Amino acid sequence: MTLTPFVRYSGRCAALPRANVDTDQIIPKQFLKRVERTGFGPALFYDWRFRPDGSENPEFELNGPEAAGATILIAGANFGCGSSREHAVWALAEYGFRAVLAPSFADIFSANCCQNGLAPVRLPGGEIDELVRRCRAGHGAYRLTIDLEAQRVTDEAAFSAAFAMEPYRREMLLRGLDEIGRTLLEEPRIAEFESGRDAGYGRRET
Amino acid sequence: MTPRTLFDKVWDAHVVHRFPEGPALLYVDLHLVHEVTSPQAFEGLRRAGRRVRRPERTVATVDHNVPTGDRSLPLDDPIAATQLDALARNAGAFGVELFDLASPQQGIVHVIGPELGLTQPGMVVVCGDSHTSTHGAFGAFALGIGTSEVEHVLATQCLVLSKPRTMEARFTGTCAPGVTAKDLILALIGRIGTAGATGHVLEYTGEAIRALSMEERMTVCNMSIEAGARAGMIAPDKTTFAYLAGRPRAPQGAAWDRAVAAWRRLPGDAGAQYDRRVELDAGTVAPQVTWGTSPGMVTDITGRVPDPADFADEGERQAVERALTYMALAPGTPLAGLPIERVFVGSCTNARIEDLRAAAQVARGRKVASGVRAMVVPGSQQVKAQGEREGLDRIFREAGFEWRNAGCSLCLGMNADVLRRGERCASTSNRNFEGRQGAGGRTHLMSPAMAAAAAVAGRLVDVREWA
Numbered sequence A: 001m002t003l004t005p006f007v008r009y010s011g012r013c014a015a016l017p018r019a020n021v022d023t024d025q026i027i028p029k030q031f032l033k034r035v036e037r038t039g040f041g042p043a044l045f046y047d048w049r050f051r052p053d054g055s056e057n058p059e060f061e062l063n064g065p066e067a068a069g070a071t072i073l074i075a076g077a078n079f080g081c082g083s084s085r086e087h088a089v090w091a092l093a094e095y096g097f098r099a100v101l102a103p104s105f106a107d108i109f110s111a112n113c114c115q116n117g118l119a120p121v122r123l124p125g126g127e128i129d130e131l132v133r134r135c136r137a138g139h140g141a142y143r144l145t146i147d148l149e150a151q152r153v154t155d156e157a158a159f160s161a162a163f164a165m166e167p168y169r170r171e172m173l174l175r176g177l178d179e180i181g182r183t184l185l186e187e188p189r190i191a192e193f194e195s196g197r198d199a200g201y202g203r204r205e206t
Numbered sequence B: 001m002t003p004r005t006l007f008d009k010v011w012d013a014h015v016v017h018r019f020p021e022g023p024a025l026l027y028v029d030l031h032l033v034h035e036v037t038s039p040q041a042f043e044g045l046r047r048a049g050r051r052v053r054r055p056e057r058t059v060a061t062v063d064h065n066v067p068t069g070d071r072s073l074p075l076d077d078p079i080a081a082t083q084l085d086a087l088a089r090n091a092g093a094f095g096v097e098l099f100d101l102a103s104p105q106q107g108i109v110h111v112i113g114p115e116l117g118l119t120q121p122g123m124v125v126v127c128g129d130s131h132t133s134t135h136g137a138f139g140a141f142a143l144g145i146g147t148s149e150v151e152h153v154l155a156t157q158c159l160v161l162s163k164p165r166t167m168e169a170r171f172t173g174t175c176a177p178g179v180t181a182k183d184l185i186l187a188l189i190g191r192i193g194t195a196g197a198t199g200h201v202l203e204y205t206g207e208a209i210r211a212l213s214m215e216e217r218m219t220v221c222n223m224s225i226e227a228g229a230r231a232g233m234i235a236p237d238k239t240t241f242a243y244l245a246g247r248p249r250a251p252q253g254a255a256w257d258r259a260v261a262a263w264r265r266l267p268g269d270a271g272a273q274y275d276r277r278v279e280l281d282a283g284t285v286a287p288q289v290t291w292g293t294s295p296g297m298v299t300d301i302t303g304r305v306p307d308p309a310d311f312a313d314e315g316e317r318q319a320v321e322r323a324l325t326y327m328a329l330a331p332g333t334p335l336a337g338l339p340i341e342r343v344f345v346g347s348c349t350n351a352r353i354e355d356l357r358a359a360a361q362v363a364r365g366r367k368v369a370s371g372v373r374a375m376v377v378p379g380s381q382q383v384k385a386q387g388e389r390e391g392l393d394r395i396f397r398e399a400g401f402e403w404r405n406a407g408c409s410l411c412l413g414m415n416a417d418v419l420r421r422g423e424r425c426a427s428t429s430n431r432n433f434e435g436r437q438g439a440g441g442r443t444h445l446m447s448p449a450m451a452a453a454a455a456v457a458g459r460l461v462d463v464r465e466w467a
């Protein structure tokens, strides 16, 4: 799979400052039956975006006109916790998000993001609070620039914060890498490792 | 050589290569596959013209969206049927063994792996499912992965991973009667929070853990992910070996003796260091019940729903307020006595034979309260058959419980087993997230005995008063 490299990206922001947003909320299970990687965007945050009668819930943060078209999500701590479903990342990406900023991410979610060109950017809680304030004050016009090469988030009003990312994951995002292709370059090492192991494992019952 | 932890030893034994940027290429001994997180991975292989590198180390089953009612009927959900068909097609095309709906060994992936003896000490086990942590009960490093990683493991039999840090959770003392493995792990999550172990592998130690059966250890490790951990592990010992001996996929004969000798070297060395430690006295743990929408929102059954005003942190206060609104609970409400409409005994946390026995012991000779719908969903068809041999199905049916076929069922509500909006459920599963068991449904997590007691009483009760 080829991905759009994530190098330096500017976009409009939306804020969802809730802690512990789990992947069951990001993409509820009734939408997990698809066998494709696409078609999940319309179901993003379904139970929050829509009321039981199917109408839009005007109180949900992403439903207002200010959040329309936003491509950077400013979120709360432990974002993406719970189920390993990569569908959550597919849904966020298909909805239009290129990056999520949060004080912390669940481990599996963060790995899933990097597999799909969605940048998980970790900033201290205080910085996130500040971004939420600026985003709200901007009424839909607030923009951030994420420079993955310099590992820095900036806005047009002197906000500037550094962030760290595991070098391997960062590299994947920067180059839009196919991780499988990369690992297969190590094929001889894998074969050598395997040759030293018990070959009896997993043999079928007869 | 520096003393190593259990995790260090398993990790070191699986490093195929270290990438210059830091992470390792880690060899995977066992890859478990299910219908929901695998179709896109197989599709990716197909598009790239790749094969499954080690089909004999790959095992598939159907669990997440299978119906748990009458299996002789055609599936009434066409989309679920598509997903089951896709797995059957993929397993056939790529040479992967599949335990399908017709198989007497079908069941929840984290129940059948151990049951068949596929899961063994010292292994690296992965599955596109966060509760893969369950298998760590055997002293395996077992972790949930995303679908892209599933595809990666199918193609390469390896996973790219940075070495997590380690955290010891020591349980001292002895559990009081009526207190179970579920209560231990819920109490730990209540203490450290749902992100308390993020980036870490939890190793559970201490005499209270040593005293647990294998099935109880699986319950503990299962919910490691609910503390944010990458995995949970328990060092193998004679309890582990006794459980595995004679299982169909466990080594036999001379191979068994060699395996046990190797497994005995897995426990951490004296003086091995963990990056973090937490200690809990099992003797002080009471039966636990969740009151909110995250597993960390938990307290003793003798406790009360907290008041948001008591939380100093603004974010936490808002989260508690949201949770109480969703759960329709007023601050200060005692948990014991809370009326429920549904009961679910099931899931990869608590649907093994010992769990069903514990629930049956409470249900025996009693009746489910009127207005309550209670379901027992065995974790696998083998657990179901065992339960029937022991007459548990009769006990449950006579008490008014439904006795169903194996699957994830009401744990995540992908099939027809769902809560209706506003229904309150006593559940032995692992997640009480908003809508997890059905949009608008309200979940209270607890042990099997507590859930069975709730079914009979029609409200949450302290099972210790029922002995």
Ligand code: SF4
Pocket: B063, B064, B108, B109, B110, B129, B131, B347, B348, B349, B407, B408, B411, B412, B429, B430
């Ligand atoms: S029983 Fe529940 S938690 Fe376990 S694998 Fe199935 S859906 Fe996931």
